[in-house]
Amino acid sequence: MEYILHILILIGIYTILSVSLNLLVGYTGILSIAHAAFYGVGAYVAALMALKLQTPFLLNLFLAIIASGIFGALVGIPSLRLRDDYFVIATFAFQIITFSILNNLVDFTGGPLGLPGIPQPNIFGFEITTHIEFLILVLILAGITFWISNRIVKSPFGRLLKAIREDEVFVRASGRNVSSAKIKVFVIGASLASIAGVIYATYITYIDPTSFTIMESIFIISIVIIGGSANLKGSIVGAAVLIALPELLRFIGLPNSIAANIRQILYGALLVIFMLWRPQGFLGEYKFNK
């Protein structure tokens, strides 16, 4: 039972990541490969605050969101004013730098050994410790993320984002500031991703840099593409499929080391299959193959 709950919690965490990334990749058509870095910023801000300053969970969550948003602005403002390929490179650089800082600033982040003993959330005196309590917390935060994202994409701003994805020149000619809209949505996506990091850190109670690598970013991109770009429900489906599927490998009785390799192959194969035969993913509207 705990095992099932654990899987559901992970699906919740990855739903937050994929829904927030879908705002960028699916709706706006800008490819960020730094999503795991923002996930990591959230996790480390929350962990360090809780460990070093004993601040409460909700404050840490708030600060993580702000910090991630600021980093998003720092990456997005210079690069999104230029061309989209500069943006991809800037996010790539941010991803690499973040990992390297987490890995090398040993005194502060614990380096490769990570940060153990992260306190579990305490919300107004209510301790969250059991799996079921964590699942409820994740569902609430994933729900909020989904609600905000859904409201954005269904709004006139969401229409603007989709129009930018289809034809930037038209949008410029209609008097919109394209780079400012992209920067806004990128900051929102980065902020939302940090929420997943905060839950992850307080749930596992231990983090190290290997959870926030570029491979993780690519994994989140795969969820978005396979679930369906520009479809938020698709991102939930994608998260569920890509998290649950490899777990089935365990039931076949494969040893962990082999299962890990097979998992990588599985993700790669799924991605190729979808790109070739169903570029719009399970539920998407936008074919990710321009």
Place this chain on the structure above:
Amino acid sequence: MLKIENLNKSFDGVKALNDFSCVVHENEIVGLIGPNGAGKSTLFNVITGFIESDRGKIEFNGNVITKYPSHKIIKLGISRTFQDLRLIKQMPVLDNILLCFNHQQNEQIQNIIFRPKSISKVEQDNKQKALDLLRYAGIEDKANDLAGTLSYGQQKLLSIICCLAADSKLLLLDEPIAGINPEMRDKILTIISELPLKGKSVILIEHDMDFIMRICNRLIFMDTGTKVSEGIPEEVRNDPKVIEAYLE
């Protein structure tokens, strides 16, 4: 209202605009004619900030807009269409028009999250205006079709409606009737010729001389980036320099 002084723009050595100057007054339709590659579209691109000029000055209603970014220029009241017809083809006709309204408070994030009611009110008003425009153009039955499913002529018409939605003072129309049937041409002619009555001015690029003669108050003929001739339509058409350039 629009004053252009000594505008220059070259693309790797090719002079697309060479000391080009002109003015556009209130409520007039100026025809911009000239052979292929004369620099007509480049002029539109420079005015609207899509291409930066090398030298020169553009003034619009008292603002020097030479170095402004596109979105700022367009908000000041200049709209344009493109020679290579641009629309969001994957979106409904109505959404294309909604994207072109000038006031954008319903696209502000804080309003979307915290003031959904006021947004939906603005949105409803805009939809009504968009439908009115479509009715005026006679394609209101297409409101919910994807823009890409319209005929080529209807798409060109829609791109003009998009300019009308922005309610700009100056419209830059790049070959609005090229490649469309006579019926649609008449419809577009009517719409354009009514613009001065609504307090708007137009610069019109077109190769169809018959259309130009029927609709323009004034003509500018340009070749290799320079203004060669300017005046009332008959004058310019009969200018020996213009005839010579066309014969070459």
